[in-house]
Amino acid sequence: MSAFSIDRIGFIFTDALAEVVSITSGFLLDISSLEDDSDFNEMVGFMSLNGKNQGIVFISAEEATMRVICSFMTGISKDEVTRNDIEDALCELVNMTAGNAKLRFNEAEQIYTLSPPFFIRGKDMSITTKKRVSIISRVLKNEEISIKLKVVFY
Amino acid sequence: MKLLVVDDSSITRKIIKAVADVLQMEMEEAQDGIEALEILSKKYEEIDLVLLDWNMPQMSGYEVLVEIKSNDKYKKLPVMMVTTEGQRSNIVAAVRAGAANYLTKPFTVEELETKIIECIGKEGEF
Numbered sequence: 215m216s217a218f219s220i221d222r223i224g225f226i227f228t229d230a231l232a233e234v235v236s237i238t239s240g241f242l243l244d245i246s247s248l249e250d251d252s253d254f255n256e257m258v259g260f261m262s263l264n265g266k267n268q269g270i271v272f273i274s275a276e277e278a279t280m281r282v283i284c285s286f287m288t289g290i291s292k293d294e295v296t297r298n299d300i301e302d303a304l305c306e307l308v309n310m311t312a313g314n315a316k317l318r319f320n321e322a323e324q325i326y327t328l329s330p331p332f333f334i335r336g337k338d339m340s341i342t343t344k345k346r347v348s349i350i351s352r353v354l355k356n357e358e359i360s361i362k363l364k365v366v367f368y
Numbered sequence: 369m370k371l372l373v374v375d376d377s378s379i380t381r382k383i384i385k386a387v388a389d390v391l392q393m394e395m396e397e398a399q400d401g402i403e404a405l406e407i408l409s410k411k412y413e414e415i416d417l418v419l420l421d422w423n424m425p426q427m428s429g430y431e432v433l434v435e436i437k438s439n440d441k442y443k444k445l446p447v448m449m450v451t452t453e454g455q456r457s458n459i460v461a462a463v464r465a466g467a468a469n470y471l472t473k474p475f476t477v478e479e480l481e482t483k484i485i486e487c488i489g490k491e492g493e494f
Binding site: 218233234237238285287288289290298299302303305307309312314316317320330358 | 375378379380381383386423437451452453454455472474475476
């Protein structure tokens, strides 16, 4: 079976992230493309994807967004959410999104392996590369929260 | 009634704690398999159900499951896998190794409550 198109893979990850956020925190998100596909929010969770395509999946959000999501996930108030909770929740979002996407790939006999999730935090982070890559960038948001998804293929 | 929740994600342990509170269950927490086996070796008679993640550092949840099911002291303890690994092959492997139930992340609170009750098998007590 031939590999999925990059657009198809991007759609699968976008849909998986929207579903994970909806199930875990109850938020329904609108999806749109990002014009600037290089920049991140201050917190980034990511994992690599290896199969017929090789890539990296990035999910980024501002701390305020993750604080709200954590609060809805756990039922504890926003003020009681710790820095560790926020970082862990973003890694879990990446983990669950990738796991959800992996299931969809497997159903179509597209076998991918995924690395563990990693987390980085900083200001003005962006992607630079010395190889031609394809980047799919989406923003998932509503009135309260905004999450960026990027899938980079190389 | 007491749960032992084994997951390296603190946020997942907090989500499960909220459900345990609703079900009026006590909860022990371990962040990896080694810690879980230490808790079990000391307190296995207090534990009614183990909730086990699959992907963890030190030991995988599957390895912990096999360890639990090969120990005469607590091999009858029900174990439910709670994991992002939702492939059929993983589910079959876990059930063959003795898992009583399997829940794929992400899950709703209602799904988790239902699965816990199924495992304990005593809905009327809650």
